[in-house]
Amino acid sequence: MNIEIKNGRLIDPKNGVDRNTSLFVADGKVAGLDAAPAGFIAEQTIDAEGQVVCPGFIDLGARLNSIEAELAAAVAGGVTSLVVPPDADPPLDEPELADRLVHRGTEIGKARVLPLGALTLGLKGERLAELAGLKKAGCVAFSQANKQVVDTEALLRAMEYAATFGFAIWLQPQDYWLSRNGIAHEGEVSSRLGLAGIPVAAETIAIATIVQLVRDSGCRVHLTRLSSAAGVALVKQAMEEDLPISFDIGVHHLLLTENDIGFFNPHARFNPPLRAQNDRLALSTAAASGLAAICSDHTPVGADDKLLPFGEAKPGATGLEVLLPLTLKWAESLKLSLPAALARITSAPADVLGSERGQLAVGSIADICIFDPEATWQLTPEALRSRGKNSPWLGYMMSGKVQKTLVGGRVVYSV
Amino acid sequence: MHNPQLNKDGELTHLLSIEGLPQRILTQILDTAASFMEVSARDVKKVPLLRGKSVFNLFFENSTRTRTTFEIAAKRLSADVINLDINKSSASKGETLLDTIDNLCAMHANLFVVRHASSGAPYLIAEHLHKVGRDDIHVVNAGDGRHAHPTQGLLDMYTIRHYKKDFTQLRVAIVGDILHSRVARSDIHALTTLGVPEVRAIGPETLLPKHLDKLGVHVFHDMEQGLKDVDVIIMLRLQNERMTGALLPSAGEYFRHYGLTPEKLALAKPDAIVMHPGPMNRGVEIHSAVADGPQAVILPQVTFGIAVRMAVMSIVAGN
Numbered sequence: 090m091n092i093e094i095k096n097g098r099l100i101d102p103k104n105g106v107d108r109n110t111s112l113f114v115a116d117g118k119v120a121g122l123d124a125a126p127a128g129f130i131a132e133q134t135i136d137a138e139g140q141v142v143c144p145g146f147i148d149l150g151a152r153l154n155s156i157e158a159e160l161a162a163a164v165a166g167g168v169t170s171l172v173v174p175p176d177a178d179p180p181l182d183e184p185e186l187a188d189r190l191v192h193r194g195t196e197i198g199k200a201r202v203l204p205l206g207a208l209t210l211g212l213k214g215e216r217l218a219e220l221a222g223l224k225k226a227g228c229v230a231f232s233q234a235n236k237q238v239v240d241t242e243a244l245l246r247a248m249e250y251a252a253t254f255g256f257a258i259w260l261q262p263q264d265y266w267l268s269r270n271g272i273a274h275e276g277e278v279s280s281r282l283g284l285a286g287i288p289v290a291a292e293t294i295a296i297a298t299i300v301q302l303v304r305d306s307g308c309r310v311h312l313t314r315l316s317s318a319a320g321v322a323l324v325k326q327a328m329e330e331d332l333p334i335s336f337d338i339g340v341h342h343l344l345l346t347e348n349d350i351g352f353f354n355p356h357a358r359f360n361p362p363l364r365a366q367n368d369r370l371a372l373s374t375a376a377a378s379g380l381a382a383i384c385s386d387h388t389p390v391g392a393d394d395k396l397l398p399f400g401e402a403k404p405g406a407t408g409l410e411v412l413l414p415l416t417l418k419w420a421e422s423l424k425l426s427l428p429a430a431l432a433r434i435t436s437a438p439a440d441v442l443g444s445e446r447g448q449l450a451v452g453s454i455a456d457i458c459i460f461d462p463e464a465t466w467q468l469t470p471e472a473l474r475s476r477g478k479n480s481p482w483l484g485y486m487m488s489g490k491v492q493k494t495l496v497g498g499r500v501v502y503s504v
Numbered sequence: 505m506h507n508p509q510l511n512k513d514g515e516l517t518h519l520l521s522i523e524g525l526p527q528r529i530l531t532q533i534l535d536t537a538a539s540f541m542e543v544s545a546r547d548v549k550k551v552p553l554l555r556g557k558s559v560f561n562l563f564f565e566n567s568t569r570t571r572t573t574f575e576i577a578a579k580r581l582s583a584d585v586i587n588l589d590i591n592k593s594s595a596s597k598g599e600t601l602l603d604t605i606d607n608l609c610a611m612h613a614n615l616f617v618v619r620h621a622s623s624g625a626p627y628l629i630a631e632h633l634h635k636v637g638r639d640d641i642h643v644v645n646a647g648d649g650r651h652a653h654p655t656q657g658l659l660d661m662y663t664i665r666h667y668k669k670d671f672t673q674l675r676v677a678i679v680g681d682i683l684h685s686r687v688a689r690s691d692i693h694a695l696t697t698l699g700v701p702e703v704r705a706i707g708p709e710t711l712l713p714k715h716l717d718k719l720g721v722h723v724f725h726d727m728e729q730g731l732k733d734v735d736v737i738i739m740l741r742l743q744n745e746r747m748t749g750a751l752l753p754s755a756g757e758y759f760r761h762y763g764l765t766p767e768k769l770a771l772a773k774p775d776a777i778v779m780h781p782g783p784m785n786r787g788v789e790i791h792s793a794v795a796d797g798p799q800a801v802i803l804p805q806v807t808f809g810i811a812v813r814m815a816v817m818s819i820v821a822g823n
Contacts, residue, residue: 280713281523283623283650283689288714352508352631353624396602396632398622400649 090132090498091115093125097137097459101144102432103439103448112142114455117498121451133500137459140492143431144447145169145200145456147438149337150313151387151409153177153202155476156193159389159409162475163200164502166410167458167491168385170446171200172438175207176234182207182218187226199501201456203442205232205259208247214238217247220256229442230311232259235360239265241298248308257309257443262295262320263287263361272400274316274364278347284400287362292320300327300334309333311441314386316342316361318371325380335441338372339386340415341406341481345369349481355395355402356481359386377423382437385412389477407477411468413460414487421488427462455498464490508630511639518630518643519816521652522693530697534662536815537808543580544810553818554583557614561587563646564601564620569782570646570656573806574617577813581822583615601625602632609633615642615821623649623686642820644813650684655816656781657690659809661698663801664736666808667777671695677704677730677772678721680740680762680789681711687781688740696720706730707762710751727762731771739764739780742789755788765791769799777801 092114099122100107106122113121113129120126151171153159163171173190175181181190187204194202206223208231210216220231231251238244238260251258268291273279275286296312300323303310315321315336327334341359346369350357357363375381388405395402412434420430439447446454465486470478494502507524511517516529543551559578561571571587578585590604601620608616618626626645633641647653661671668674676695682688682705695703696719705716706724716723724730731737747755764778778790778800786792794800 275714277715277718280715281689281719283648283652283686285650286714353627355628393600396600396628398601398620398625398628398649400622400624 091129092133092135092495092498093131094135094137094142094457094459097140097142099142099449100428100431101449102428103144103436104450106449107428112449114457114495114498117455119449119451119453119455135459135493140459140461141427142457142459144435144449145458145494145496146412146434147442147444147447148172148387148409148412148434149382149384149438149441150174150339151385152389154389157197158474158476159387160194160197160199160202162409162473164494164496165474165491167413167460167494168409169200169456169458169494169496170203171409172203172205172229172442174234175205175232176212176236180207180212181205181228182210182212184219184222184226187223187228191227200496203229205230207231208233208258209238209243212236214240214243217250220251221254224254224256230257230259232313233261235261235263237263237265237295245302245306248302248306248310252306252308257311259311259313260299261313261361262292262299262315264291264294267291267294271362272358273350274347274362276347276365278350282350282353289317289319289364292317292361293323296320296323300332303327303332303334307333312336314339314342314361315372315381316364317368321371321375325375328380337382337384337438337441338376340383340408340412340419341386342369343373343376343383343419344415345481350399353399354481355397355399356406356479356483358399358402358404359406360404373419373423376433377425377429379432379437382441383416383433384438385409387475387477389475390479392478395479406480407473407475409475410473411480411482411487413491414489417462417489455495457495458491459493460489460491462489464488466490508627508634516819517639518626519654519820520626520630520643520645522654522657522690522697523652525697527697527699530658530661530694533658533812533815533819534665536819537662537811540811540814543814544807549580550582551580552582553822554578554581557583557821558612559583559585559615559617559817560608560613561585561617562590562604562619563588564590564618564625565647567619567647570619573809574646574813577810578817580810581814581818583817601628605629605632606636609636609638609641613641615644615817617644617646618648619646620648623651625649644816644820647686649686650689651686652690653686654690655809655813656687657694658816659805659812660691660738660779660781661694662808662812663779663805666804667801668735671698671700674700674736675702675704675734676700676736676738677706677734678738678740679706679727679730679764681742681746682707682716682740683711683713684743684746685740691738692719692721704730704734708752711746727768728771731768734772735776737764737769737772737776737778739778739790741781741783742785747788759788763787763789763791764794766793766797769794779805782806
C-alpha cells in the first residue's frame with residue numbers, strides 16, 4: 090500500500106534529518122522524502138500535524154511471556170523490532186524453538202521478533218548450544234540472559250567458537266558469586282533496610298574478565314544492562330582500545346536509584362539492581378554522549394509475583410509501552426534534543442545489531458513510529474496492553490503518546 | 505515519603521521499624537511501659553486495655569522466645585491470643601502471605617504480630633491492609649529478616665533508661681554480627697533518635713554492613729579500642745551458620761577478638777551495663793563470668809520486654 094505521511098516533524102537521527110516534511114511509503118519501504126516519487130499515488134494519507142515521525146524503536150531487551158499481548162504492547166509503544174532474551178521456559182537453546190518463535194512473531198505480524206539464542210544448553214553455562222543452527226533459525230546473537238557462565242574456560246571457548254563464525258555474544262556482566270545471594274545494590278539503602286547486597290564489584294569483575302577474553306578471542310560482545318559508574322568506566326576504556334564491545338542501559342536505570350526502594354517497594358527490584366545516584370549519573374552521561382543504547386528491559390511479571398516481600402518478589406518492570414515516555418523524560422531532565430534522545434532507541438540499537446533498520450533514508454524498510462510528544466497519559470494497569478502491569482511508575486503521568494506504528498509499510502497500530 | 509506507621513494525626517498505628525519514628529513516640533512507648541511494670545508485679549497481672557480484641561501471633565519464622573513474650577504481654581492486656589506457626593500450615597500448602605492475611609482479617613483480627621524471614625514483610629502487610637480498607641487492623645513487627653526488630657530495640661532503650669536515666673550523655677557500643685542483625689539496626693535508630701551522642705559498632709569487616717557511618721555510627725574493628733569508656737555494651741548473638749564459611753574462620757578465633765571477657769569489660773566505664781538480646785552463645789560472643797556477672801542486665805531485659813510489648817500493643821490497638 091502507498092502511504093503518504095504529511096505535515097509531521099520528520100526526525101531521522103541516523104541521517105541527521107529534522108524538519109517538517111512529508112514521507113512516502115511504497116512496497117514496505119521509504120519511497121521518498123519531501124516530494125512524492127514519480128508516479129506515486131497515495132492510497133492512504135496520514136496527517137501528522139504536530140507529531141513526530143521517526144524510525145520505529147528497536148528494543149534491545151524485551152521478554153515475551155505471552156507473545157500476542159506483548160507484541161501488541163510493543164507496537165502500541167512504537168517499538169517495531171525487539172530482541173528477545175533466551176531465558177524463556179524452555180530456554181531458547183534449540184533451532185526448532187527459535188524457528189517457532191520467529192514464525193509465531195511473523196504470523197502475529199506486529200513488531201519484529203529478533204531472538205537471542207541460548208549460548209549454552211539450558212543456559213547452564215556448561216555445554217555450547219548449536220550456535221550455527223540457532224543463527225540459521227533467525228537468532229541475531231547468543232546470550233545467557235542474566236545468567237552467567239561461571240566457568241571462565243567455558244566462556245573463553247564460547248567466545249572463540251562464536252568468533253570463528255563471526256557471531257556476537259551478549260552478556261549481562263555480573264559475577265555469579267558476588268551476586269547470587271544479593272537482592273539490592275550494596276550501599277546505604279541495603280544496609281539500612283537489611284537487604285542482602287550486590288556490590289558494584291560484581292559488575293566490574295565480570296566486565297574485566299569479559300574484556301580480557303574479548304582481547305584474546307576477538308569475539309564481538311555486547312554487554313547488556315550496565316548498572317554502575319565503575320562498570321561504565323571500564324567498558325569505555327575497552328571501547329577506546331577499539332575492542333569490538335558495545336553496551337546498553339535499561340531505561341529505568343537512567344531515572345531511578347536505590348532510594349526508590351523506599352519502604353521495600355517490590356516494583357523497584359531490578360536485575361541488575363538500581364544503584365546509587367552517582368551510578369545513575371554516569372549511566373545517564375554515557376547514554377547522553379552516545380556511548381550506549383537505551384532499552385526497555387521489558388519484563389512482564391504477574392501481580393502475584395510482585396505482591397511479595399521485596400526479596401521474594403520477581404525483579405523487573407514492564408517496559409515496551411513506557412520506553413518512549415521514559416526516554417523523553419530522561420532527555421528532558423538533561424535538556425537533550427529530541428533527535429539525540431530518539432537516536433538512543435533507533436540508530437544506536439541498530440548499530441549494536443549491525444542492522445540497516447532504525448533510519449528513514451529512501452530505500453529503508455518502512456518501520457515507522459508517529460507520536461505526539463506533548464500528549465500526556467496516566468500509567469495505569471488498564472492503560473497497558475502488556476500482561477505485565479508491574480511498574481514503579483504506576484499512577485504517574487507520562488508525556489509522549491504513540492499515534493501510529495508502521496512495520497514494513499503496514500499500519501500495525503493506530504489510536 | 506508516606507510513613508505507613510503513623511496515621512493522619514501522627515499517632516502510631518503500626519510498629520514496623522524504629523526508623524522514621526519521632527522521639528516523642530519512642531518516649532511515649534517507654535513511659536507507657538514504665539506504667540505497666542507495676543502490673544507484672546501484681547498478683548492479678550491483668551489490665552483490660554485490649555479486652556475483647558484478638559491478637560494473632562503470625563510467626564513465619566520460628567521463635568519460641570519472642571512469641572512467648574508477645575503472648576504474655578497480650579494476655580496481660582486481656583486480649584485473646586491466637587498463635588499461628590505459618591511454617592507448618594498455610595505457607596507449606598502454597599498459600600501466599602497476603603491470602604493468609606485476608607483470611608485472618610475475615611476472622612476479625614485486631615492486631616497482627618508478625619515475624620518473617622524476609623526484610624520488609626510487615627510493610628507489605630500494612631500496605632495491603634490499607635489498600636483493602638482495613639486501617640483498623642494493626643501490625644507489630646516482631647522481626648523481619650535483617651531489617652528490624654523494633655520491640656527488641658525499644659526494650660533495649662527501656663533497659664538503658666532504667667539504668668542510665670539520661671540518653672544524652674552516653675557512649676554505647678554494639679558488638680558482633682551487625683550485618684545480619686535486625687536488633688542492631690533497630691538499636692542504632694533508637695539510640696540516635698533518643699539523642700545518644702556516640703554509638704559505636706564493633707566487629708570484623710565481614711560482619712559490618714557497608715556505609716554504617718551514614719547511620720551515624722562510629723565503626724571499630726578493634727574491640728579493645730571500641731569498648732574504651734563506654735557506658736553500655738550491647739552484645740549480639742552470633743548465629744551458628746556464620747561461624748563456618750568465609751565470614752569467620754572459627755568460633756574460637758571470633759571469641760578471642762570479639763568475645764566479651766572480664767578483661768575487655770574492664771576497659772569500659774566501671775558502671776557499664778552489659779546487654780544481650782538472647783539467646784546467648786556462652787564462650788562464643790560472651791564469657792560466662794560476664795554473662796552471670798554483676799554488670800549484666802540480660803534477665804531484666806526480658807522482664808522489661810513484656811512491659812514494652814504491652815505498651816506497644818496498647819498504644820497501636822487500644823481505644
